Amino acid sequence: MFNIIIAENYDEVSREAFKIMKETVKKDNPVLGLATGSSPIGLYKKMIADHSSNGTSYAKCVTFNLDEYVGISRTHDQSYWTFMHENLFNGLDIPEENIHIPVGDGTDEEAECLKYEEQMKDYTVDLQVLGIGADGHIGFNEPGTPLDSVTHLMELTEVTRKDNARFFDDDINKVPTHAITMGLGTIMRSKKIIVIATSDHKADAIYGMIKGPVSTDCPASVLQNHPDVTVILDRAAASRL
Numbered sequence: 001m002f003n004i005i006i007a008e009n010y011d012e013v014s015r016e017a018f019k020i021m022k023e024t025v026k027k028d029n030p031v032l033g034l035a036t037g038s039s040p041i042g043l044y045k046k047m048i049a050d051h052s053s054n055g056t057s058y059a060k061c062v063t064f065n066l067d068e069y070v071g072i073s074r075t076h077d078q079s080y081w082t083f084m085h086e087n088l089f090n091g092l093d094i095p096e097e098n099i100h101i102p103v104g105d106g107t108d109e110e111a112e113c114l115k116y117e118e119q120m121k122d123y124t125v126d127l128q129v130l131g132i133g134a135d136g137h138i139g140f141n142e143p144g145t146p147l148d149s150v151t152h153l154m155e156l157t158e159v160t161r162k163d164n165a166r167f168f169d170d171d172i173n174k175v176p177t178h179a180i181t182m183g184l185g186t187i188m189r190s191k192k193i194i195v196i197a198t199s200d201h202k203a204d205a206i207y208g209m210i211k212g213p214v215s216t217d218c219p220a221s222v223l224q225n226h227p228d229v230t231v232i233l234d235r236a237a238a239s240r241l
């Protein structure tokens with residue numbers, strides 16, 4: 001079930017997302033599912049401002065990130081580990097041991113997937129933050145991914161690698177070909193989900209997620225089967241609804 005919020009601009013999108021985040025963070029021992037990409041950056045800035053200006057502590061939060069590239073080290077400037085530290089964790093008081101991000105620079109990705117899924121079984125994610133890819137992917141679950149999948153190794157589509165080339169000197173050849181991602185089934189276990197999307201580049205994917213059939217062709221459409229999803233959009237991303 002979708003609750004759809006259409007905001008006037010990106011700041012309002014981020015403000016709406018932050019309101020939901022703040023409610024979650026007030027709980028005892030909140031478990032947060034976090035995403036990378038440009039969409040949640042405004043939300044993360046508001047969390048950092050909340051910590052530094054209002055003294056809100058995030059120390060009891062446990063976090064699980066959706067995904068990580070395979071084949072680049074954690075310290076690479078485009079790893080999701082680096083992204084999350086630069087855009088969120090370095091500005092908060094979450095202890096490093098509470099932070100979980102798949103490791104994509106190991107030697108055995110299959111073992112890492114199993115380990116990550118096992119670690120997550122000890123927790124229930126209270127709030128999962130999602131962006132969406134232009135091809136309807138969430139996390140890195142590309143079209144064709146089984147709707148009940150668990151954490152797995154994914155080969156990235158050309159659409160996704162082209163979209164992400166902007167972070168790799170505009171050179172698609174530098175974009176990793178694979179990633180480790182929570183599965184769609186893993187994401188669906190979260191109690192509450194927010195999807196953040198802006199710009200007309202996302203309009204088709206948002207249409208497919210909300211109005212299309214539930215199908216592996218648009219992985220985000222699986223969210224139609226979730227009881228509590230808030231979709232926060234600007235007018236351009238909502239333009240096909």
Ligand code: GLP
Pocket residue numbers: 035036037038039040066067130131132133138139140160
């Ligand atoms: C990547 C991430 C996704 C994210 C997507 C959209 O593919 N793995 O989690 O949702 O990018 O990114 P952006 O928000 O920058 O458009």
